[in-house]
Amino acid sequence: MLQLKNIYKWFNTGSNRTFILKDINLDIKQGEFVSIMGPSGSGKSTLLNVMGMLDEPNEGKYIFLDQDVLHMKEKQRSEIYKSHIGFVFQAYHLIDELTVYENIETPLIYQNIKSGERKGMVADMLDRFQIVGKKDLFPNQLSGGQQQLVGIARALIVKPKLILADEPTGNLNSKQGEEIMNIFKELNGEGVTIIQVTHSEKNAEYGSRIIHLLDGRIEKES
C-alpha cells in the first residue's frame, strides 16, 4: 500500500540540526492495522502526517499505491489523498458551524458528488453509527465519544483505503475509547488499512503490528 524509504525530517536551530524523523523505512501492506507508539516528541504524529501528505519530509521517498507522491504537484497529491485517505483526529476537529449531517457530507462536496447521491451515502453512515437521531445537532451539543464517532463517519464517507488516526481516543474515557477501537477493528476486518498513533498499550494491541519510535527512529517493531 505504502512505502517510506529513508525518510528524514529536521529543522534547524542556529547551526544545529534537530531531527524529527531519521531514516525511516517502512512498508505497509493493504489491510494491515498498524499502531505507532513512542514517548512524546518521538516523531509519531509527524510520521503520520507525512503518510497523510499533510507534511513533507526533507529527504526520502514516499510511494503510495505505486505512485511517488513527493514528486507530484500539490493538486494531484490532494486528489489522491482526498479519495484514498481518511483522517481521524484526537480533538475530533469537527466544523463547529456545521451540523452532524453536514460535517459528514462535506468531504463529498469537495469530491463533487451530486446532492442526491450524497444524501444516500450520509444516511448510510448515520445508520451505521446509529447517530441518525443526532444528525441535526451541532458538535458542541454532543459528547466527546459521539463527536469522535462523527469524526470517523466523516473519514469513512469517502470510502478510503487508508485511515490515519492520531490518538483517536486521547480525549475519551475508557468505555468510549473501547467503542472506537472496536469500530476500527471492524473496519479493518472489512479491508480498510488503519494506521493509528497511540500512547495506550491496550489500544495498540488492537493492531496487527506495532512500530515503536524513539527520537525519530524506528526503535523496534512487534
Place this chain on the structure above:
Amino acid sequence: MIKNYFKIAWRNIMRHKAYSGINIFGLALGIAACLLILQYVSFELSYENFQANKDRIYRIQQDRYDNGKLSTQWAAGAFAVGNSFKDAIPEIEDYVKLVQNRGVITEVQDHPLKIDKVFFASASFFKIFTYPLLSGDKNTALKEPFTAALSETTARKIFGSTNVVGKRLELNRNSNYTITAVYKDAPVNTQIKPDILLSYATFIKMRGPDNNPETAWEWDGCLTYVLLHKDAAPATVEKKFPPIVEKFVGDDMKKFNSAVTYHLQPLKDIHLYSHYMLEPGPNGDGKTVYLLLGIAFFIVIIAWVNYINLATARAITRAREVGVRKAIGSQRKQLIFQFLSESALLNGIALLLSLVIVIAVIPGFNALSGQQISLSLFTQNQFWFSLGALFIAGVFLSGLYPAFVLSGFKPIDVLKGNMGSTKQSSLLRKSLVVFQFAASLFLLIGTVTVYRQIQYMRQQSLGINIDQTLVVSAPVVGIDSTYLPKMTAFKEELGQNTSIKNITISTSIPGEAVAWNAGGIKLVGSDESTQKQYRVIGVDYDYLRTYGLKLIAGRAFSKDFGTDDSSVIFNRKAIEQLGFNQPNEALNKRIDFWGRQYTIVGVTENFHQQSLHEAFEPLILRLIPDVKGYLSVKTNAAQANKTISLVKAEWNKFFPGNTFEYFFLDDHFNDQYKADQRFGQVFGLFTALAILVACMGLFGLASFTTLQRTKEIGIRKVLGASITSILKLLYREFAFLLLIAFVIATPLAWLSTSKWLESYAFRINLHWIYFVLPFFFMAFIALITVSFQSIKAAIANPVKSLRTE
C-alpha cells in the same frame, strides 16, 4: 456547493453577532452615504444632458485685458462675436445670441404679473437648443421683430392655455409682441430657464440703426452659443478666433493697450466650472461635488477596511476550520470561494439595510443638502448600477484579502495548534487602522476649517450697513419723463414717517455682483493706453447716507452743489487702479467716462459689495438723480410689517401697474452663504459618519486584540501589574497608531484646506489649533472606544483568564 457556502456563512454571521453587526452596520452606513452623495453628484453632472446637441454646443467666453493684465472675464461678451465668427469659420454650423432682459410686467385680468426670466434670443435658438415646441414653427418662431415665444407655464399663467400662437402680448404697458411659439418648460438641471423669449430682431430694432449690436465689439452682455459641425475640433476653431478679432478691433486694442480673447466653453462644463460675469443663471461648484464624492468613498472604504481588519484579526478562530477542510479534501480555491461568499452575504445584507437607511433619511438629507431626491430614485437604472458596483467592489475589495489569508493556512500548522498571528497580517492591520485614523483626522480638520471660515465670513464687518433695510425691486411700468418727480414725491411722502430713516435708489444693492461694468475710463488728459475697467453703481443723493459708507476723503453727493450730476465717488481700490496711493490725491481729479467728464468728489473705504468669496473691486459711485433701480428703505425700529404695508400703500399709489416685490437686505446678503453653509453641514455630517464607522471597526478590533491578550494580562497581574499599567499597555498600541496617522494626515489636510481656502478672497489663516483639536478629539473618541474592552480585561480576575487555558 454554493448553497452550502451560504449556509455556513449565514451561521457564522449569526454566531458572531457583535462582529457581524459592526461589519453590516458599518457597511450599510457607508453604502447609504455613498448612494445619497452619488445621487447628488449625478444630478450635478446631469446639467444640460437633455440638450440633444450637448456635445457640439459651446459658449463663447470672453476675457478682457488692460495693459497686459487680465481685468474681466465674461460669460456674456461682445455683441458682434456670434455673427462675425459664424461668417468667418466654416466649422461653426450655427450660433444663437441671448441677451438677458430685466423682469417684465404684463397684465392678467387687470392685475400686474411680473415675469423674471426674459431673454432676447436670435432665430436659431430652437434649432440649437432642445426645447420642444408645443406649437409654432421652430424655424421661424423668433425671426421677426416683436415676436415672442413663451414657456408652457408662462403661457398658462398669462392666458390660462398653451394654445396661444398668434395672440398679442403686451409688456410693461409699452410694447406689443405677437406670440409665435410655446415651448415645453426647461428641466431643472439646466442653466437657462427662460420664461419668455423675445426675438433678437426686436432688440436690434430697439437699439436703432446707429447702435447696431451686430457690429459692436466693445459692448458686452451678449451670450453667444455656437453649434460646431460634427467633426470639428474645438481647439482648431479656437485658433481661428484671434485673426478675426485682430481684423475687427486690432487697431483699437493697440491704441488702448488692451486685448480681448475668446474661448469655447463646452456646454456640459458650464454648470460646474463657470463663474464669470453675467452668467444667465446660478451655477454649481465642481470642487464641492468632487470633494463630497471623495468623502463618500472615504466612508465606504473605511467600512471595507473594518471588514478586512476584523476578518483577519479573527483569522485565528477560523484557522482550525480551514485546516480541517483542507485535511478532508478542500482545495484552496474552494476555500477562497467560500470566504468570498461569506463576504458577499455580509455585503448583501448591508446593502439591503442601506436601502432602508436611504429611504429613512431622504427627507433629512434633502433638507440638509438642498437636493430634491425622492423615492423615484429606485426607478433609475443609474441608482441600481451604483448599488451593484458598490456591492461587487465591496465583496472583492474587502473579501479577497481575508480570503487569501484564511485559505493560506497550512493544515499541519493549524491542527498542531502552533498558529500565531502572522506578522504580515498584523502589520497590514495596523496600517489599515492608521489609514482609518488618518482619514478621520483629515475630515475632522476639514470640518473645523470649513466651519471657521463660514463663521469668519459672517462675523467680518462689511464696511456697509445692511441691517434693517427693506429693498423693493425697481418699477418697470410707467418709466417715462414723469419718473423723477413721481419718485421724489414718493420718497418725500415716505420720509415723513418716523419709522423710516432713509430711502435711496441704486442700480445695484449689496449681496450681488455689480452688473454695470464700464471700460475706457481714464484721467482726463492721460494717454488712451491707461484706460481701465471699473464697476459702476448709479446712485441718488441718499445712497452713502443710507448705507453708512465711510468716506476717507472728500464729501458725499449733495444737492447743495448744483453740478453734482457730473460728480463721482471712487472706492479706495478704484483710486489705486487710477494710479493714486493717497485718497486725497484723487480729489477733484477729472475722468473721462464714455464721452463725458466727471469729477471725483469723494473716496470711500472699500466695502464688501458681495460675500467674502469675492475680492474688493474698483468701484465708481456715479450720481444719477433720476436713477432707476432698487429702492432701499432703511427702517428705524422692529416694526417690519407695519413699514412694509406703509411702503406698499405708497408704492401702489405712485407706481400703479407694477408688482410690489420686496425683501430684507441682510437675508439677501446671507443667501450668498447658503451654499457654503450647506457644504459645511453636509461635510460635517459625513465626517461624523466616517468617524462613527471607523470607531465601530476600532471597537471590534480592540475587542479581539484584548481577547487575544487575555492570558498575557492574567500573567502580568499575577506578577503584580496594576490595572493602570495594564491599561497603558493596551492603549499604547492605539496611541502610537494615532500619532502616525496624525503625522500623515496633517500635511495632507494642510495642503487641501489651504487649497480650499484659496477660493475665498477673504479667508482665515490656518491655525495649529485646527489640527491639534481634531487630534485630541480623535484621541478621546479612540480612548473611549478601546476602553470598553480594555477596562473589562484589566480588572478581570486573573485566576479566571488563566483557567481558560
